[in-house]
Amino acid sequence: MNVGIIGATGYTGLELLRLLAQHPAAPRVTVITSRQERDRPLTAVFPALSGLANYDQLKFEAPQTAELAGRADFFFLAAPHGAAMDLAPPILAAGGRIVDLSADFRLRDAEVFNQWYLPHSAPGLLSEAVYGLPELYAPQIRPARLVANPGCYPTSIILALAPFLKNGFLDASQPIIADACSGVSGAGRGALAGNSFCEVQDSFKAYKVVGHRHSPEIEQELSALQGRDLRVAFTPHLLPMNRGILATIYAAPQNDVNLEGLREVYLDFYRHSPFVRVRPSGFEPQTSEVRGTNFCDLSLFFDRRSGLVKIISAIDNLCRGASGQAVANFNLMCGRPESDGLMLAALRP
Amino acid sequence: MNVGIIGATGYTGLELLRLLAQHPAAPRVTVITSRQERDRPLTAVFPALSGLANYDQLKFEAPQTAELAGRADFFFLAAPHGAAMDLAPPILAAGGRIVDLSADFRLRDAEVFNQWYLPHSAPGLLSEAVYGLPELYAPQIRPARLVANPGCYPTSIILALAPFLKNGFLDASQPIIADACSGVSGAGRGALAGNSFCEVQDSFKAYKVVGHRHSPEIEQELSALQGRDLRVAFTPHLLPMNRGILATIYAAPQNDVNLEGLREVYLDFYRHSPFVRVRPSGFEPQTSEVRGTNFCDLSLFFDRRSGLVKIISAIDNLCRGASGQAVANFNLMCGRPESDGLMLAALRP
Amino acid sequence: MNVGIIGATGYTGLELLRLLAQHPAAPRVTVITSRQERDRPLTAVFPALSGLANYDQLKFEAPQTAELAGRADFFFLAAPHGAAMDLAPPILAAGGRIVDLSADFRLRDAEVFNQWYLPHSAPGLLSEAVYGLPELYAPQIRPARLVANPGCYPTSIILALAPFLKNGFLDASQPIIADACSGVSGAGRGALAGNSFCEVQDSFKAYKVVGHRHSPEIEQELSALQGRDLRVAFTPHLLPMNRGILATIYAAPQNDVNLEGLREVYLDFYRHSPFVRVRPSGFEPQTSEVRGTNFCDLSLFFDRRSGLVKIISAIDNLCRGASGQAVANFNLMCGRPESDGLMLAALRP
């Protein structure tokens, strides 16, 4: 299996290369692209990868799609939003299959996409693209040509709420609140003043407090689960750490909740999912316990004072929230078990 | 002015000593107590304080209240919960005045205290003690003998909501949600496995997800502002950083909110408060901008999608949330301006 | 292959379990011991391991050696110094093979051991034990019954200097200086006041500035390489981070050094070593590039001003400096390639 990575200089590209290096199918990376780093050896840009797989032989190329399409059977698109929608059509036309890590194919409604991002250049593919959350869409992912890998925040929030909504627990008269916090790697590898070490270290803030672009993606999937339109009050925060997302979600239940019963519903919902760990009562998930893994840790609480259910969800934003999930989708699309090469223990400490 | 600090080996004691060293009134610390460190020089325990004020001359003493009462005019009680209620009566009887940094005198209702903490040994003082939040209670603080210094989370949450509740904006049919995150110093200076560097660094979690003891304190003050009983869904989180609390608060307004109008209400409410900075529209408060200071930074958002108001509040948990506020109370009780010795610039970076 | 881990509640035990979970030989962990956690499930103590290998079925047992010896073919001893020398003899007698991660069998001279640690209870094994640094001792490691896994600092320093000393570059009239810095995980998982988050975060210090116990181990191996007794000025420091050691080593060369020539000597010395990456001229190794891996990154500099060679060495103290090296030794002892299950990409960021 030959694999290409388009836009391989970001952290999601690097994470893909980390995961593929230890994948039991030994997929061969035959092409990596980068505009800024073209012609530089991969291990000059990422010395950490030296000595692994065929990485010392790889060089970055400019992303010239026409030519690239034939260079690999499978493509991970790790380019910025807006690039994938131009890259996908020629690759698909040449028979390639794609997991796209950008937002370009996540929203089913082109109108909504246009409103939150930019005019879509390949709207016809939106209905074909499969939303790549294996716990919800594995059957559709397996045969797909084009999988839209979910956003990091949406992954953490949708997995936390899916059994709750699907089983009719929600009192939809109150908004769902999703208060979520991410490590800095979620902002990418670019040099931004706001992400310099001294601005972030030992500090904490909310950002894009209103109108973060993951909102429509979250609402699209939660509404599908609920069977009616839902609105979510979503607030992202920036944590002084590298990796990890923790989402604390507040949802009003229809009735008082029996916590053990609710937990059984979750265990049942995820009984075939190797990566969702529904934790025991009172468990406090923490991001370090999923660091570098594809796991999503979930814990449920009922706050009798306010009458709200609190659901806490922890993932690694780069692995489960991006490249690990992409590899899981790749596995499914190749007819392999979802967990191939992904049963990794967290790096602790 | 002679000052005593009871329980001076914790981080709040250390922070008091930091602030008093640069206080323009040059209050003289005449006694510091500690059970574990008795007879050790202060600067052997806290070498950072060497060379400042009279600190190289001070030694820790065992906290023998009877005798201590006469050794200072003013006492900061920085002992654990449960100790202050025994320490306060003899000090008051000897004519001393007190700012208590523990929870012992924060709740007005002894029943509630007993239920959340332990049986109160001096319930008669609960009605006399003044809740030491200067923005709300300065007139009562000035003449008080006994001031109950607010908790760190309550400070951040009450300041964020006071103008909102006081001016009748809240739709009380939905619970207020207070999602708050604190640096590790909030857990104190003791050696706990859960607070060791490797367990906390590069990780994030919620803790005491249901039933944190600051809940009744928060609800007591918010209910007083609202004029009726309120319940708050409060979730504390542990940040991988030293200092700082950021609270993200979700409140349902009675009607759609004009954000600029609401901000005017806040500016007016805090017009005489040197430490509350109501930030401009869209401002994202971050804890590093209040690091080491007594400021509380507030910013207001209206999330049209969910119909909720989001209020973000940032303080330094050790300074504004504990010792800085204690010094502000001390200032008021001494007839001095609240801000004496506290107009400090944040340590950035 | 059945494997036992004695003292499995520390960070080296946890790291072993992480590495074994993804080892291609799928060694089966049949017994894990712990005094404090006896009878608790492994994944209650380390929830991060849940869902992997057979870990959800394992429980900690008390370390009753007699009985344990038959429970596995191979034992990793991850107990504190002083315990392994009692545990090893019965295990060996029962036919078990051992990699000991403590210092108990690292020093060949019982006198020296007694002086730096405590009286040795099994001095007869000191001459049999093989120092488990594969780059130097692979042939002896393969057939060994008892391998003494090197200390973390010694690993970083010996690998940095081995080609330099072995090839006669050193002017031994001046002391070698090894200034080395470690992440906090090197201090273990216990709750020590000095390792609490707030004491370490955003701070840096040297510790055990004179007389750190790794000194005799370092000098034993460097002296063997040099062919005469050497003394090293070794200073360990504590970094505000989880993992990683960086050693900056200053050595006086016999003559002015041709840097490219010296680098060729290093490349040649390590030509069969999959884990030593001799970096190009000017390369600045950093610990994040070996995070979670068994690599040792080396870079060479010649400081014309002082006439000294500077050698910089980076490893992960828990992986290459402990459990990763232990797995490499396990591989060799099992007749497998040294690198089995260890060709891992660094977790970056």
Place this chain on the structure above:
Amino acid sequence: MNVGIIGATGYTGLELLRLLAQHPAAPRVTVITSRQERDRPLTAVFPALSGLANYDQLKFEAPQTAELAGRADFFFLAAPHGAAMDLAPPILAAGGRIVDLSADFRLRDAEVFNQWYLPHSAPGLLSEAVYGLPELYAPQIRPARLVANPGCYPTSIILALAPFLKNGFLDASQPIIADACSGVSGAGRGALAGNSFCEVQDSFKAYKVVGHRHSPEIEQELSALQGRDLRVAFTPHLLPMNRGILATIYAAPQNDVNLEGLREVYLDFYRHSPFVRVRPSGFEPQTSEVRGTNFCDLSLFFDRRSGLVKIISAIDNLCRGASGQAVANFNLMCGRPESDGLMLAALRP
């Protein structure tokens, strides 16, 4: 006293503003300059400063020297290297006095400056400029028009070695080794890829291993103290933290050293220096104990194995290593005590 700050958008500018806000002489900042931020309010760029001194009224101006000279009596030049040598002459000509925080006036020999930096545009001022290390040059600083504020690394290293060299302890036949580690704020406030949070966090590296520009400055001052030319093997490292420098220095003594005697020499040398804390035997200085202060903590060790003296020195790079030292120089130049406004307790934790 009216004060101007040229180049006030960097971290040293911010630190000056922090210190001046709480200075008892209440110096009035009348002008702040910045090329990129011209016309923006100070507190829009640094919201942390809002509410303090006259800072809400200040705006950044373009650095038009001719006009600026008359706007203040005293100027802090916090511009990049190469700018101060053009700015100083017109300011001095207009009667202004200057503390320059750049390297432009630190080296007495224009040749050396040209070689390490760039051709000097005002070499005539090099002999007039006083090296602003108060412990060595206070008498010359008081009347000076132009003070060259020392670099951060040189401050930590020169203070550590001054009594040793001045009292003839050094065996100059072996090079001095200065292994020093700095927090990231030393690299300034610009957005550099290498200083982004994810590249630095939980990592450690040496940089400019050979030929760092602070070398000639260190050697100039150490040679003056020793009375003959000295060479230093200096290696800077980047710590994953905000503030602080720790230097570990290895020096060969003429004879075996009596540590208590050496410590007495240090205590005597610094007996009039409020900011140098010569710590007791065995003390391990750490940077957090000087965080935000002008202190330099020193501790002495004798390593009998190698025969070397180890001297450990801790400062805050932004305060003692830059802006705090600049304020101390300002104090001296104004005829005030060196310590005015600088007797600050470290921000711990």
